[in-house]
Amino acid sequence: MLVSATEMLKKAKAGHYAVGQFNINNLEWTKSILLTAEELKSPVILGVSEGAGKYMTGFKTVAAMVKAMDEELNITVPVALHLDHGSYEGCYKCIKAGFTSIMFDGSHYPIEENIAKTQELVNVAHALGLSIEAEVGSIGGEEDGVIGRGECADPDECKAVADLGVDMLAAGIGNIHGKYPENWEGLSFETLDAIQQKTGIMPLVLHGGTGIPEDMIKKAIDLGVSKINVNTECQLSFAAATREYVEAGKDLEGKGFDPRKLLAPGADAIKATVKEKMELFGSVGKAE
Ligand code: 13P
Numbered sequence: 001m002l003v004s005a006t007e008m009l010k011k012a013k014a015g016h017y018a019v020g021q022f023n024i025n026n027l028e029w030t031k032s033i034l035l036t037a038e039e040l041k042s043p044v045i046l047g048v049s050e051g052a053g054k055y056m057t058g059f060k061t062v063a064a065m066v067k068a069m070d071e072e073l074n075i076t077v078p079v080a081l082h083l084d085h086g087s088y089e090g091c092y093k094c095i096k097a098g099f100t101s102i103m104f105d106g107s108h109y110p111i112e113e114n115i116a117k118t119q120e121l122v123n124v125a126h127a128l129g130l131s132i133e134a135e136v137g138s139i140g141g142e143e144d145g146v147i148g149r150g151e152c153a154d155p156d157e158c159k160a161v162a163d164l165g166v167d168m169l170a171a172g173i174g175n176i177h178g179k180y181p182e183n184w185e186g187l188s189f190e191t192l193d194a195i196q197q198k199t200g201i202m203p204l205v206l207h208g209g210t211g212i213p214e215d216m217i218k219k220a221i222d223l224g225v226s227k228i229n230v231n232t233e234c235q236l237s238f239a240a241a242t243r244e245y246v247e248a249g250k251d252l253e254g255k256g257f258d259p260r261k262l263l264a265p266g267a268d269a270i271k272a273t274v275k276e277k278m279e280l281f282g283s284v285g286k287a288e
Contacts, residue, residue, distance in 0.1 A: 002070050004131035005080035005101045005227070006167045008043040009203040012226040017282030018206070018217075021045035022274055023084060023231035024062075025052050028263050029238075030069055032270040037077050040275060042283040044077065045101070047084040047229060048094075051144035059083075059097035067098065077287035080131065084229070085143055091121050095128060103133035103170070111136075111157050119164045126165065133227075134161045137172030139207040143231070152191040159198040168203045168227055171195050173220075175208035178232050187216050189223060196224035203227060209277070210236075217280055230277055234270045241269035 005019070012019050024030045024046050037044035046066060053059045066081050082101035083094040091102045104121045106114035118134045125132040137153025153171035162169050173195070174188040187206075196204065203226035206212075210232040212220075217228065245265045250256045278284050 001076060001078055002067060002100050003078045003080060004129060004167070005045055005082060005133075006131040008045075008078050008080065009131075009168055009226050010201075011286065012043075012283070013201060013203045013224070015282075015286065016221060017286065018221050018226050018228045019043050019045055019283050020209075020274070020277050020281050021047040021082060021084070021205075021227055021229040022234060022277075023047040023049060023052065023229070024066075025235075026056065027065065027069075028267045029234065029270060030066060031073070032267045033274055034069060034073055034075050034079065036271045036274040036278070037079065037287075038073070038075050040278050040284045041077060041288045042278045042285070043079075043287050044278075044283075045080045045082050045227065047082050047231065048099075049084045049144035049231075050087065050090045053083075053090075053094075059094050059099065063094075063098040082131075082133070084231075085135075088117055088121070091125075095124065095130060099130065101131040101133070101167075103135070105135045105170075107135040107138045107172075111160070115160060115164065118161060118166065122165050131167040133168040133170055133205060134164070134166040135170040135172075136161050139170065139172055140174075140176035141178045141208065143177040143207075152188050153195060155191070155194040155198045158195045162199040162202045166202075168205050169195075169199060170205040170207055173206075175206060175212070177208045178210065180208075180211045187212070187220060189219060192220060192223045192225070199224075205229065209233070214280060221282065228277070228281055230273075233277075234273050237269035237273045238266035241265040 085105040205227040209228045209230040
């Protein structure tokens with residue numbers, strides 16, 4: 001069931017668990033994530049970066065595929081189709097294409113400009129029934145060409161953006177996209193606590209979910225995180241399973257080269273990763 005992310009995140013915040021956002025790249029990714037969410041009766045958010053949207057030939061293709069797949073697979077759990085780290089123009093494209101949720105990442109603008117653009121997009125998104133995520137303080141590392149310095153957000157700026165009426169707020173707390181470096185100092189729970197105190201019931205978003213130790217994930221959820229984004233980890237599991245298949249020479253046995261066989265171990269590996277995350281985030285059974 002395609003819906004905005006508003007209700008599922010309000011419930012998550014009140015119930016002290018988090019909904020996973022898993023980024024999609026193609027049909028196999030989408031199918032694996034939707035089937036796992038349905039099996040576990042978990043709400044889910046499908047994230048689409050601008051780069052992934054381009055790769056899949058455009059946001060219209062993505063929206064048509066997700067809507068049709070949701071129907072053909074008889075998915076009953078709430079599913080939000082969400083733009084990840086959207087530009088101002090990208091947000092309008094996704095609204096037009098039929099996404100149910102958008103993220104406007106104005107973190108690289110001066111705060112006044114971030115606020116003005118976010119406010120405009122909140123009004124447009126809400127008038128059409130979409131949910132919207134904003135960002136304050138950048139997430140470190142690189143997400144599909146979007147590079148962030150990784151500074152911690154200012155809690156007062158977070159409050160100013162939360163007050164615009166956004167449905168979820170991504171705030172930098174030392175998190176990084178991609179693999180974490182050996183010398184990573186960990187999440188700044190002091191910053192998260194201060195943001196949570198200023199923003200109250202606002203569902204907070206933790207980007208860079210790949211590689212964050214379990215105890216830190218649990219503590220972040222305790223401190224008000226209700227949405228956790230995972231991208232790289234599904235890519236790593238897919239790649240490892242595909243490598244194993246090819247290195248074992250299975251593509252050379254019989255019809256092992258058939259794409260439906262060649263891509264199956266990778267698709268199963270994505271399912272296993274998504275399951276593990278949903279269990280850790282506490283969203284299993286929350287769509288029942
Ligand atoms: P990872 O690739 O580190 O899991 O981050 C995903 C993300 O935050 C998408 O916005």
